[in-house]
Amino acid sequence: MAKGAGMIHPLLATMLVVLTTDYPLSPEEADLFLRPAVEKSFNRISVDGDCSTNDTVILLANGASDATRTADLDAFFRDALQEVCDTLARQLVEDGEGVSVVLEIAVTGAVDDRQARAIAARIATSPLVKTAAYGRDPNWGRVLMAAGSAPWNGGLAELDPNRVQLSFNGTRVVSAGTPTGGDVDTSGKVCRIELDLGLGSGEASYLASDLSYDYVRINAEYTT
């Protein structure tokens, strides 16, 4: 079970998630299973880039299954937990305030996974990328702007424009830093942005939303 709308850019802090299982786990074991699953799901989504003060993910395990734990069964549970977290995280974005398009952002070829994540998060939170998505415009310039302004090691991520490959919904739009003029279908409810930097083997993905009139309406008309 998960609840979220705006203020969604969890760094575990208005997102509320409760997971239940009858798999037998001690509190310490539940923590060990839960943290990696959260890292790759709830901590990789963004509606508006704003963290809440009370994002919460709770895993309740009552052991009622009386299952006998084995390494195989643990692996099965780990995969199932990841799948549930991934599904709920995606639903949080799909149900986000004013969302009309879900952005699947995949960054590959970064220096390392941390750099890939910083770049994916910057693309996920760029108002210009998000308004372009709302306008159904495969705006490669805005994606590259965001990538090149990602914070990295106290400065900004350094990219080699000549190595950059970018696709929208599987259509290559930038190849070796040069626009291809590829014709992108942006009619769907999902926009997949795949950016390969050509620098290393780092990779990360992020799920984000577009920025629409409705997001502004919901958050400007609400008054404290």
Place this chain on the structure above:
Amino acid sequence: MAKGAGMIHPLLATMLVVLTTDYPLSPEEADLFLRPAVEKSFNRISVDGDCSTNDTVILLANGASDATRTADLDAFFRDALQEVCDTLARQLVEDGEGVSVVLEIAVTGAVDDRQARAIAARIATSPLVKTAAYGRDPNWGRVLMAAGSAPWNGGLAELDPNRVQLSFNGTRVVSAGTPTGGDVDTSGKVCRIELDLGLGSGEASYLASDLSYDYVRINAEYTT
């Protein structure tokens, strides 16, 4: 002379600024005068948090005044240059895409100036703070959310809620971490947000804009 609209969050990169003077300066001297003036003006404004790839500030000095340089005259020039940069930077925000309110953000009492700047920049770029400003809502909760989620030393800035003081347009709304219920006049074209963290002597200011339907319209209807 300065030109800007969106993609305004200069870290010197679509902002174009040209300053001219007849004060006699070598290129190296012009650089020494210009950098601190830019740091406190153009590098402290944000329309949408998105950096352009070609923000530019140029200072042209032709020496036509035939002035004799003195320490006093240099100090006068330094102040005049700062004032011109401050004025132009403010006009860039006032003329920003879809802007209806200018946010004057002043953070004091931070651990140091760098932390104050990180927190001011985070408030300046928060979609929830910016949509609240558009809705003319003195939403103290969103300001504190943004402050507490500012990136700082590889993690997040740590605040002591019990020490936090916050005012909107001179009316205290949070005192020692507790809402005062103060009645804020938000009818003007400027919203001044003063946040004192009570931790140290660090301070920084930022000028930012609200986030309106017009910002979304301008950036979603524009198609590449």
